[in-house]
Amino acid sequence: MKTITKYLTFHTEERFKLINITQDIVKVVEESNVSEGICLVNSMHITSSIFINDDESGLHLDFEKWLQKLAPHLPTKQYLHNDTGEDNADAHLKRQIMGRETVVAITGGKLDFGPWEQIFYGEFDGCRSKKVLVKVIGE
């Protein structure tokens, strides 16, 4: 069995940002030389997500609008978590909805996506460096 583990770092200038990281993951899969297997991608932080969806700018604005409606950042006093002195309770809630990780099958040495599927990093409490784990296992 072959295996490879990589840590990618993201640092956004914005509090909220969605980034297409598909090509970063493709590079790790190529480096692994795995032709049949599984690729796990997960955020290592509880205020950011990894998810799969369409790379369509209107949809990304829809995600942002929807998430800000469900868990608005302001007023920060509305969240008990922020009584700890933090101000990122909304980001924890957004992460929970958008998910921690994704797993993609590797077939014939390539990520075996459905039509339009792309991998995204979702940042909900940016302006600092955060890590994403990528693990490929297979033959």
Ligand code: ZN
């Ligand atoms: Zn927090």
